[in-house]
Amino acid sequence: xxxxxxxxxxxxxxxxxxxxxxxxxxxxxxxxxxxxxxxxxxxxxxxxxxxxxxxxxxxxxxxxxxxxxxxxxxxxxxxxxxxxxxxxxxxxxxxxxxxxxxxxxxxxxxxxxxxxxxxxxxxxxxxxxxxxxxxxxxxxxxxxxxxxxxxxxxxxxxxxxxxxxxxxxxxxxxxxxxxxxxxxxxxxxxxxxxxxxxxxxxxxxxxxxxxxxxxxxxxxxxxxxxxxxxxxxxxxxxxxxxxxxxxxxxxxxxxxxxxxxxxxxxxxxxxxxxxxxxxxxxxxxxxxxxxxxxxxxxxxxxxxxxxxxxxxxxxxxxxxxxxxxxxxxxxxxxxxxxxxx
Amino acid sequence: xxxxxxxxxxxxxxxxxxxxxxxxxxxxxxxxxxxxxxxxxxxxxxxxxxxxxxxxxxxxxxxxxxxxxxxxxxxxxxxxxxxxxxxxxxxxxxxxxxxxxxxxxxxxxxxxxxxxxxxxxxxxxxxxxxxxxxxxxxxxxxxxxxxxxxxxxxxxxxxxxxxxxxxxxxxxxxxxxxxxxxxxxxxxxxxxxxxxxxxxxxxxxxxxxxxxxxxxxxxxxxxxxxxxxxxxxxxxxxxxxxxxxxxxxxxxxxxxxxxxxxxxxxxxxxxxxxxxxxxxxxxxxxxxxxxxxxxxxxxxxxxxxxxxxxxxxxxxxxxxxxxxxxxxxxxxxxxxxxxxxxxxxxxxxxxxxxxxxxxxxxxxxxxxxxxxxxxxxxxxxxxxxxxxxxxxxxxxxxxxxxxxxxxxxxx
Numbered sequence: 001x002x003x004x005x006x007x008x009x010x011x012x013x014x015x016x017x018x019x020x021x022x023x024x025x026x027x028x029x030x031x032x033x034x035x036x037x038x039x040x041x042x043x044x045x046x047x048x049x050x051x052x053x054x055x056x057x058x059x060x061x062x063x064x065x066x067x068x069x070x071x072x073x074x075x076x077x078x079x080x081x082x083x084x085x086x087x088x089x090x091x092x093x094x095x096x097x098x099x100x101x102x103x104x105x106x107x108x109x110x111x112x113x114x115x116x117x118x119x120x121x122x123x124x125x126x127x128x129x130x131x132x133x134x135x136x137x138x139x140x141x142x143x144x145x146x147x148x149x150x151x152x153x154x155x156x157x158x159x160x161x162x163x164x165x166x167x168x169x170x171x172x173x174x175x176x177x178x179x180x181x182x183x184x185x186x187x188x189x190x191x192x193x194x195x196x197x198x199x200x201x202x203x204x205x206x207x208x209x210x211x212x213x214x215x216x217x218x219x220x221x222x223x224x225x226x227x228x229x230x231x232x233x234x235x236x237x238x239x240x241x242x243x244x245x246x247x248x249x250x251x252x253x254x255x256x257x258x259x260x261x262x263x264x265x266x267x268x269x270x271x272x273x274x275x276x277x278x279x280x281x282x283x284x285x286x287x288x289x290x291x292x293x294x295x296x297x298x299x300x301x302x303x304x305x306x307x308x309x310x311x312x313x314x315x316x317x318x319x320x321x322x323x324x325x326x327x328x329x330x331x332x333x334x335x336x337x338x339x340x341x
Numbered sequence: 342x343x344x345x346x347x348x349x350x351x352x353x354x355x356x357x358x359x360x361x362x363x364x365x366x367x368x369x370x371x372x373x374x375x376x377x378x379x380x381x382x383x384x385x386x387x388x389x390x391x392x393x394x395x396x397x398x399x400x401x402x403x404x405x406x407x408x409x410x411x412x413x414x415x416x417x418x419x420x421x422x423x424x425x426x427x428x429x430x431x432x433x434x435x436x437x438x439x440x441x442x443x444x445x446x447x448x449x450x451x452x453x454x455x456x457x458x459x460x461x462x463x464x465x466x467x468x469x470x471x472x473x474x475x476x477x478x479x480x481x482x483x484x485x486x487x488x489x490x491x492x493x494x495x496x497x498x499x500x501x502x503x504x505x506x507x508x509x510x511x512x513x514x515x516x517x518x519x520x521x522x523x524x525x526x527x528x529x530x531x532x533x534x535x536x537x538x539x540x541x542x543x544x545x546x547x548x549x550x551x552x553x554x555x556x557x558x559x560x561x562x563x564x565x566x567x568x569x570x571x572x573x574x575x576x577x578x579x580x581x582x583x584x585x586x587x588x589x590x591x592x593x594x595x596x597x598x599x600x601x602x603x604x605x606x607x608x609x610x611x612x613x614x615x616x617x618x619x620x621x622x623x624x625x626x627x628x629x630x631x632x633x634x635x636x637x638x639x640x641x642x643x644x645x646x647x648x649x650x651x652x653x654x655x656x657x658x659x660x661x662x663x664x665x666x667x668x669x670x671x672x673x674x675x676x677x678x679x680x681x682x683x684x685x686x687x688x689x690x691x692x693x694x695x696x697x698x699x700x701x702x703x704x705x706x707x708x709x710x711x712x713x714x715x716x717x718x719x720x721x722x723x724x725x726x727x728x729x730x731x732x733x734x735x736x737x738x739x740x741x742x743x744x745x746x747x748x749x750x751x752x
Contacts, residue, residue: 146724147493151517153446153475163477167727175744197740199726204741216522237516241444247696248596250409252567312398314405331412333405333567336395 036131038072038122039064042098049137058105060135066093070124074099077119077130083108084135086118105135111169113138143168143225145232150221153239154211155268157325162188164205164221164234173203177226183207185219185236214242214326242328243270244319250331251303253285262301262330264319271321273299273328280315285332287317301330309337400532403544406567407521407559413566413597414508414695415444421690423502424639429629429681432638440498441693442505446475448498471497478725480736489721491735502686507588507600509559509569515551520559520569523548527557535560538652541570547577555583565591565598580664581671582608585657585685589649590642594695601692602646606657607674607684614668623660623672626681630658630673633685641689650687657685 043063052058066072072093076086086103093099103118117134144167154160162185166178173195181191188209196202205223221234245267251260264273276287284307290300301319317330418441424432440450449472455465468484473494482489499511509520524530527546535542543560554577562570572586590602613620634651636642642650663669675683721735722728 147477151446151494153444165725167724169727173744193744194741195744196726197742198734199723199728199739202725202727203744206741216516216518218516239446239517245415246412248409248566249412249414250405252406252409254406254563312395312402314401314408316405329412331405331408333402333409335399335402 036064036122036129037127038066038068038124038129039074039093039099039131040067044133047134047136049135051140052107052137054107054109054139054141056107058107058135058137060103060105060133062101062103062133064093064099064101066095066097066099068124069095071095072122072124074101074120074122076101077121079103079119080115080117081105084116084118086120086133088120101133103133103135105137107137107139109141109144110139111141111144111167141169142228145225145234148234150234150236151239152236153241155243156211156214156240157243157270158211158268160188160209160211160238162207162209162221162236164223164232166203166205166225166232168201170201172200175203178203178205178223179226180222180224180231181205181207182223183219183221183236185209185217185238186212188219191221191223211238211240214240214329216240241267242326243268244273244328246301246328246330250333251285252333252335253305253309254333254335255337258305260303262303264299264301264328265297270327271323271325273319274322275320275324276301277318277320278315279318280313283313283315283332284309284311284334285315285317287330289319303330303332305334309334312336396532400530400544403532403542403561403567404521404524404530406563407524407544407561407569410561410567410569411508411519411521414599416697417442417504417599417695418693418697419504419601419690420693421503421688422641424687424689425683426630426633426685427680429626430632432633432636432687434638435683435686436501438501438503439693440503442498442510443475446473448473448475450498450501452501471495473498478739480721482721482732489732489735491721491723491725491730493724502605502688504600504603504688504690504692506586506605507569507572507603507688509572509586512557512572512574512584512586513548513550520557520572523557524559533558533560539571543571554578562588562591562598566596568598568600577665579610579666579669581610581666581669582606582659584608587653587656589653590646592692594692597695599692599695601690602642602650603688604650604653604657605684605686605688606659607686608659608671609674610663610669610671612668613662613670620670623670627658627660627672629681630660633658636687639687639689654685654687 436454438452479494530546541560585606588600591598673682
């Protein structure tokens with residue numbers, strides 16, 4: 001095989017600090033050259049693999065001979081990607097002996113031309129040097145979808161658009177290739193395929209709806225992209241934010257304190273608090289909403305424990321607007337006080 | 342049928358209706374001191390039924406306290422330094438960053454870290470900036486090579502140790518549930534006792550993350566507003582730790598205690614039978630790990646924090662055989678033959694604001710982007726437009742229109 005030296009990029013770098021028991025390094029090479037001082041490439045598989053199937057495995061093997069009159073030590077320093085593994089078949093190479101470096105790339109669904117590299121080091125008693133070998137390829141991808149999952153936070157009651165994107169590398173997108181749209185989040189059943197004004201090879205699958213009451217929700221977006229036979233599934237995790245926020249976030253009674261003031265303020269335009277509801281009416285907790293001050297947007301919630309606490313537990317205070325919508329949730333924890341001896 | 346029934350995650354809304362009660366140890370009180378354990382023990386000497394009931398109530402109280410704390414920290418802006426071990430002998434400054442997270446989902450970070458990349462940029466220092474708009478797009482820009490991308494948010498915030506980890510916000514790496522939401526959703530939830538090594542009460546339960554069951558143990562610190570003090574995630578079937586997070590310092594902002602220093606342990610597994618070389622190496626690294634306890638190279642801590650960090654590092658360096666699969670061996674994550682594990686990690690942070698007005702980076706990201714030291718030739722690959730774009734046009738909002746139709750489809 002013709003030596004594909006032109007494909008073999010070499011960079012020689014300063015050596016990292018050596019362990020104390022390593023031979024002293026008296027000279028560090030800092031220059032570029034077409035082959036390493038210690039190793040000469042004598043055989044190599046092609047660097048360029050062209051278009052390859054996603055999920056396939058590429059293997060590139062390079063064979064070197066030790067040109068020095070002494071033993072050299074070889075090791076792989078790094079690879080550019082977790083998809084790439086590399087190893088030498090031996091770690092010690094005698095004079096005029098051969099050593100093989102094998103690089104293995106598991107092809108991921110990343111569009112466009114890809115290059116993975118392996119950095120390795122050759123060292124001997126007075127110096128060391130670094131080499132690089134590359135594997136080039138282009139995954140065969142009809143299209144890609146993104147993101148792989150949607151995590152959104154949005155105010156309760158607001159209108160929200162959930163977007164998923166389909167990208168056809170090098171191809172103008174056509175709407176009819178996407179069909180059977182569905183979304184299992186409540187209130188987000190209506191989907192549409194939209195184009196991007198200045199992105200001719202991208203389409204967006206959009207679902208719009210109103211954000212449900214405060215809490216955490218999950219669902220899935222599904223759609224079919226021809227000619228694939230399986231639908232695309234994109235999990236959706238939606239955190240619906242309360243329209244008001246509380247500082248502190250809740251009330252804790254674990255000592256002599258009997259009253260806790262919680263400051264409430266709107267986090268977004270919304271109605272005023274007008275009522276409160278205790279989820280566990282048996283809890284030894286009472287709460288009062290102090291009268292509104294027209295000059296301030298902030299409201300105060302007074303939370304009190306009733307009597308001496310003899311049990312532990314928790315409850316939640318719901319702060320509501322006049323229509324009964326939840327504006328903010330206030331958790332309350334209470335701990336039994338130590339008994340007198 | 343593609344539609345699936347949807348339920349609120351058993352989080353804040355749902356937990357109120359769910360029984361959280363399981364056998365365990367109750368706890369009450371507020372101060373962490375020696376008297377706590379004694380009081381705790383004397384508290385529960387009633388009848389068995391009373392005792393069990395009281396313990397259930399104790400778990401309920403702790404869970405609500407965790408919710409109260411968690412809801413108190415909505416947004417945070419901070420600066421931090423992250424250290425990691427080198428050859429299990431010394432600590433190196435792995436990265437510094439300024440970052441911010443808002444409860445709306447927006448976040449930014451600007452980081453600097455040394456690189457051994459072949460590119461000889463900026464004397465081996467890489468500088469990167471990321472901003473996520475809270476909706477679809479993350480703008481990532483490498484300030485060193487002056488290239489970037491517009492893409493869905495990557496895992497940078499999830500993987501890079503920060504105060505948000507110490508709050509437990511990234512433990513649920515799949516759905517993003519908070520610590521109290523995870524515990525409220527857990528099975529076999531019970532309280533755990535303070536012990537001499539970790540004198541804080543806690544909650545423990547089994548949680549499902551990406552179809553795998555983990556045992557989640559969270560100790561809370563009553564002296565710091567019931568903030569999570571230690572978080573431990575153990576893979577239940579193997580009996581192997583995956584991640585530990587321990588806060589070693591807090592600072593108070595407007596009455597809220599925020600973590601400002603801590604230790605993260607991450608572990609990996611290997612087969613003692615199939616990877617004998619790796620096993621021997623891991624055993625050797627474990628032997629050397631005691632060198633890390635001197636914390637050489639880690640700055641910004643007083644003696645008290647240093648002592649707490651030492652204890653935490655010791656726990657995060659644990660190695661051993663998995664109780665559920667004895668052939669498997671767990672050890673601190675990472676590690677080539679030369680460099681050794683790159684965990685545990687030590688974090689030292691300064692909080693810039695807590696629940697305050699968002700910084701300029703979050704309020705006016707586009708304007709800030711325009712000020713980036715990027716030359717006119719800088720470019721970004723815009724995944725949402727499917728093409729390369731200049732920096733300025735990549736920042737433009739995406740505009741939608743009706744999708745094109747084939748001729749046969751036209752009316």
